[in-house]
Amino acid sequence: MNTKAYAAFNDADPLGPHTIKRRHIHANDVAIDIEYCGVCHSDIHTAKGDWGRPNYPVVPGHEIIGRVKEVGADVTKFKVGDLVGVGCMVESCKECDPCNHGIEQYCENGFTGTYNSKNSKHGGITYGGYSDYIVVEEDFVLNVPENIDVKAAAPLLCAGITTWSPLRHWNVKAGDKVGVIGLGGLGHMGVKFAKAMGAHVVMITTSASKGEDAKQLGADEVLISTDSDQLKAHKNSFDFLLNTIPVKHDVNPYLNLLKLDKTMCLVGAIEPLEAVDGGNLIMKRKNLAGSLIGGIKETQEMLDFCGEHNIVSDIEMIDIQNINTAYERMMKSDVKYRFVIDIKSLNNA
């Protein structure tokens, strides 16, 4: 039997319909009927070959929500009908130190991405969530709380965990002054999580209107980062900074905002930053760090927390036929804050 999907076939043309042969369900596998899939900037970069030539055709999508359709003989954690999610990873070695510590995103042998990755166990290339069906090992399938808005839960699987993981790793707690730099798919989740953790949340942005938007999402305060008086007023005052800016930028004005011994964590900019001032780190023993998505265990903790606190993403629903328009709008940062594909639309041939 085949799976309906949308794929990129080269780096220039838009995405279009595609058919994939369904993969066999092994003993530890869970087969999922996909209902919703969030659209991440990584999807665009991969589809367009920005990160090197991918294995075309590419079926992107790693913010997957669906219901269990079938389980392999040895599956114990899921049953048919369960509401489940799949994020950026579908396999890892399970033998290295990071895997043994539940941080599979740092697997020493390299995790298998949900799409455009070589499937070391089952052969072939992985295909993602712009599709009506996926088969994934149960260890990489998440339980999604039934009480939250299911379609708006999709972006939790990447944008959510990418911001949750560093907030937890650097022990953000009630009363901490936390700055979220940049308001997009990642930043808006950072604001919601930090607020729900009890922090005093400051949206740090170049845009006054984004500042107002952030207040709607729960931010307590806004710092306009182009205003030197505001930067001065907040100098050496933050317990943690979550930097979601996805492009090259000057981190020095932000490092100035940190308290002694505190950390700014990058989650967006994987390219070279502008020159970091060594003195800015030395004079108050500050840290500049980075963090990559999150492990399966902490992804489940995040989803459970979202169930308890009724947290989901702010989304704009689209049909799969509008994916190329969505890509164009995302490249202009024109979305609040994540597009989610209604996978039912795959049937509107």
Place this chain on the structure above:
Amino acid sequence: MNTKAYAAFNDADPLGPHTIKRRHIHANDVAIDIEYCGVCHSDIHTAKGDWGRPNYPVVPGHEIIGRVKEVGADVTKFKVGDLVGVGCMVESCKECDPCNHGIEQYCENGFTGTYNSKNSKHGGITYGGYSDYIVVEEDFVLNVPENIDVKAAAPLLCAGITTWSPLRHWNVKAGDKVGVIGLGGLGHMGVKFAKAMGAHVVMITTSASKGEDAKQLGADEVLISTDSDQLKAHKNSFDFLLNTIPVKHDVNPYLNLLKLDKTMCLVGAIEPLEAVDGGNLIMKRKNLAGSLIGGIKETQEMLDFCGEHNIVSDIEMIDIQNINTAYERMMKSDVKYRFVIDIKSLNNA
């Protein structure tokens, strides 16, 4: 009564003889007959006005060893004849959070430097260790173990504590693989301390001959940082990197060497670094940090450790009359590894 000293009188001319009126000994003060003073790169930068115009005449020197000559009425920690040291700080507010936690180098109100600083309590400008006498509050005076080579202990007060503090702060322990980047006044102390802490010490240098020198100092291994095969062989393997390079440089090849979750700490480069690759931090949750000298409590711990492990600096003794030649040689990195002034030479008028 007056104190003999050597001072810089402007940014162009060499240092020369100077006379200072001795400051009054207050109840908590310790008066010290200086015997030895190490020569730090900061002395040159300050004397020459590289960091802004100083308060000429400047008497540099913040690696001071001497014996207590006199104590104020309320002094309890020291008695006449004690072997003592003074480092980079002679006062701090003693009220802020960092002061209360024994990290006066991060005093929120700014510590008073041993030279060229406004003396907030007693007025005037502070004068450093290129001199036969100094008066310092007892809280900023250190006990120096009598069993170590006294003259070679002087550089412990700055080069020593600057490397000791980050090694302790980031919990370097027996069995850790620690890289010391750069072999100079700071780097050679980093090698000695990390080795004495039980670490597997790798000297990271561009120079094969410095590598050999580092082995003499206790390094277990040498990594030539211009050799891409060696960099590759050590990728993701270090528990801590102590980066003592004092000038702008590319930190990315070094960040590549760190294990997941580990830190490279800058202690030398207070200027802008070359562009840091964000991905290099994100992909394995690495940290780039900085550290400034060390607090009084940990300086005492370091000196006690040096007494127990018989650790001192490798030095070249000079008479004060040769200070300008020493500066010239330091600017060419021509010293193994610290000049120390024999203060008796001040009498050779």
